[in-house]
Amino acid sequence: MKSLKASGHQLASAAAQIELLEQQAETRQRPTFRNQLESIDLFPLRPTGIDVLQINVGKMCNQVCKHCHVDAGPDRKEIMTRETMQQCIDVLAQTNIPVVDLTGGAPEMNPNFRWFVEEIKKLGRHVIVRCNLTIIVANPKYNDLPDFFRQHQIEVVSSLPFYNADKTDRQRGQGVFQDSIKALHMLNAVGYGQPDTGLVLNLVYNPAGAFMPGSQVSLEQQFKRVLLSEFGIVFNSLFAITNIPVSRYLDYLVASGNYDSYMEKLVNAFNPTAAAGVMCRNMISVGWDGQLYDCDFNQMLDLTVRVPGRHISEFDADALMQRAIIVNEHCYGCTAGAGSSCGGTTA
Amino acid sequence: METYYDPADLKKFGQISEFQKELADKFFSYYGSVFAEGALTAREKSLIALAVAHTVQCAYCIDAYTNDTLEKGCTEEQMMEAVHVAAAIRSGSTLVHSVQMMNKVKQVSM
Ligand code: SF4
Ligand code: SF4
Numbered sequence: 001m002k003s004l005k006a007s008g009h010q011l012a013s014a015a016a017q018i019e020l021l022e023q024q025a026e027t028r029q030r031p032t033f034r035n036q037l038e039s040i041d042l043f044p045l046r047p048t049g050i051d052v053l054q055i056n057v058g059k060m061c062n063q064v065c066k067h068c069h070v071d072a073g074p075d076r077k078e079i080m081t082r083e084t085m086q087q088c089i090d091v092l093a094q095t096n097i098p099v100v101d102l103t104g105g106a107p108e109m110n111p112n113f114r115w116f117v118e119e120i121k122k123l124g125r126h127v128i129v130r131c132n133l134t135i136i137v138a139n140p141k142y143n144d145l146p147d148f149f150r151q152h153q154i155e156v157v158s159s160l161p162f163y164n165a166d167k168t169d170r171q172r173g174q175g176v177f178q179d180s181i182k183a184l185h186m187l188n189a190v191g192y193g194q195p196d197t198g199l200v201l202n203l204v205y206n207p208a209g210a211f212m213p214g215s216q217v218s219l220e221q222q223f224k225r226v227l228l229s230e231f232g233i234v235f236n237s238l239f240a241i242t243n244i245p246v247s248r249y250l251d252y253l254v255a256s257g258n259y260d261s262y263m264e265k266l267v268n269a270f271n272p273t274a275a276a277g278v279m280c281r282n283m284i285s286v287g288w289d290g291q292l293y294d295c296d297f298n299q300m301l302d303l304t305v306r307v308p309g310r311h312i313s314e315f316d317a318d319a320l321m322q323r324a325i326i327v328n329e330h331c332y333g334c335t336a337g338a339g340s341s342c343g344g345t346t347a
Numbered sequence: 348m349e350t351y352y353d354p355a356d357l358k359k360f361g362q363i364s365e366f367q368k369e370l371a372d373k374f375f376s377y378y379g380s381v382f383a384e385g386a387l388t389a390r391e392k393s394l395i396a397l398a399v400a401h402t403v404q405c406a407y408c409i410d411a412y413t414n415d416t417l418e419k420g421c422t423e424e425q426m427m428e429a430v431h432v433a434a435a436i437r438s439g440s441t442l443v444h445s446v447q448m449m450n451k452v453k454q455v456s457m
Contacts, residue, residue, distance in 0.1 A: 164422060207417070214418035218390060222420050 001064040001173070003073040004124045004248060009340045011099070011251045014302035020254070021329035024104040027052060028260065030267050033331045038054065044324035050317060053234065054296060054342070055080070055088055057113060061105040067206065067249040069300055072261035073106040078339045081110075084290040084312065085116045091315045092123050101283075103130040103340065105294065121152050131344045133183040134176055146183075146190045155200040155238070155320035156192060157342075158184075160163045161208045163226040171208040184233045193235040201234075204344075206241045210258035211266060212337055213240035230301060239344030242266075244297050266332040274339025277346035280325050286312050294325045296342075301330065328333075357407045390419040397426060398433035 005010040011017055024030055029112045037043035058079030061072035092100065100120050106115055107129060120127055129149065136145045149156055158180075162168045165177035184201075188194065193201035205219050213219065220238035227233040245263065253259040280294040284305070290312040292301040303326045306312045307319045339346030364371035382392050393415045400408030416426050 162420075162422075167422070205420075211414055211417050214420055215389070218388065219420045222390075347437065 001066075001073075002058075003064065003071045003075050004251060005071055006075040008074070009251065011247065011254075014233060014300065016163055017246060017300055018252055018269075018328060020250070024260070024263065025329050027114055028264070030263070033221050033327050033335075035328055036270050036332075036335075037275065037327065040275060042272075042275055043327075044149045045278070045327055046228070047321055047323065047325065048281045050095070050097055050282065050284055050320065051164075052099045052101050052279075053088070053092065053097045054103060054283055054285040056103050056286065056288055056296065056299060057085070057107045057110040057116070059105045060109045061132065062109065062135050063106070063173055063176065064130055065169055065248070066252055066311070067243050068251055069244055070105060071247040071300070072246045075287075076105065078288045079105075080112075080288045080290075082112045082115070084288075085112055087290060088286060089123070091114075091312055092117055092120060092125060095285075095315075095317055097125070099128065101128040101130070105134045105307045106132050108135050108142060114148060117148075117154065126155065127152065131156050132157050133158045133160065133180040133199050136183040143186075144188045146192065147214060148197055149187075150190045152194070153331050155202070155203045156187060157204060159204045159206070160184075161206055161232075165222050167208040179232050181233065183233070184227075184235070188232075188234060193233075200236050202237045202239060203235050204239045204241055206243050209263045210253060210256065212269065213340075214241055216240035216341045217336065237344070239338075239342075240338075241344060242336055242340035244330050244340075246297050246300050263329070263332065266336040269336035270332065271335055271337060271347050273345040274337070274345075275335040276305070276338055277341075277344070278334045279341035279346070280334075284320060292320075297330055297333075298326055301328070302329070352406045354407075354410065357410060360407075362422075390421065394421060394429040395417050395423060398429040401430050402433045402437055 059072045064073040160337035161171045168177035191197035192199045223238050285293040285296050287299050292305045307323045309316050397412040
């Protein structure tokens, strides 16, 4: 499977995605996301702080998951340069942003990944790595990643759409479940997810299809029970995440004829409490080229932050705190039901 | 194409209160309590509902509880097994009545 970009797909373009989202809202006469925020006095949406710097170090990935909002894959060559990474480190040094969340693609595929992690750790910040698990076993040069993570006390957050092979492989590719289990064993072996080690391993559940995630608590119980009894795997918490209608997931929704009903479901499940707690209110997302965004989804839709300095080299915390966060129809994904963020439910 | 079942009608379920509010309110409050987490988990109840939906052959309920069981993290295998439980009870209850038929046959036969 190729990325949308490599296959010349219409939805590879951010503008085409936005057009589709807006057009459909209009034809279906759905309240726009902006209207919804206005109705609860949250528009314009303002930041509450900058607690997380999420850095996307590149779109290169060893997988091509069907729901990927980054449109990542082996055919994507965009990766963050060491120079841009240095600019991120400079910003961290000048501010007291406590958490750095590294994502991709497979962030570990960036050749400067380990150097970058070490530099951030020197500044004493908490580092989260969004690890897709299979990268650990994809090539011998990555086999020592669990040990590297352990040495630097990194929090590992890994996607595992389901506790069986069938659903996982349908979303993420043939053999992904088996490799993920292997990688989880390796992480457990160095202490990740084990009681009293302080090495945190969190898993991410997201629905393998056009439906919403159920209760995070109940899903976590199921995942823990099955992964322990069938594979002897332990982990800390499960984050249940709603698939956001962006990029390859948007393409899947349209191609499978589920787009309309999915959007309707999200709109009907709009939750004001979840809206007040959306993750863009306390994070800044940095693209592989150093551009700044309100979140990873806005990044994929080319919606750079609405402040004069839109590049990491022009980072201005005060100006960013004054900005209006850019919202559009895809934001319904973050505010439906129990809410959704990189850390799971929000409401 | 016009059919008796319109998937869009499922969303209008709440409108049944239009013709009789008091009883509808009582029903929805009862319904909500039945499906809440209890001695059975909400997930187990959802699988039971899926099976029963097949027995009463309600297209709306099949749609609703297919979605609900998926959301609650059930596997396709569990969902199909639930339907088989319903089917087994259905066929069993049909077949057990054949005892009555056999009794009757024996009674009226020489
Ligand atoms: S979802 Fe993650 S693992 Fe899958 S293709 Fe996208 S970046 Fe790679
Ligand atoms: S999609 Fe991004 S901007 Fe929109 S609500 Fe979610 S986090 Fe905020």
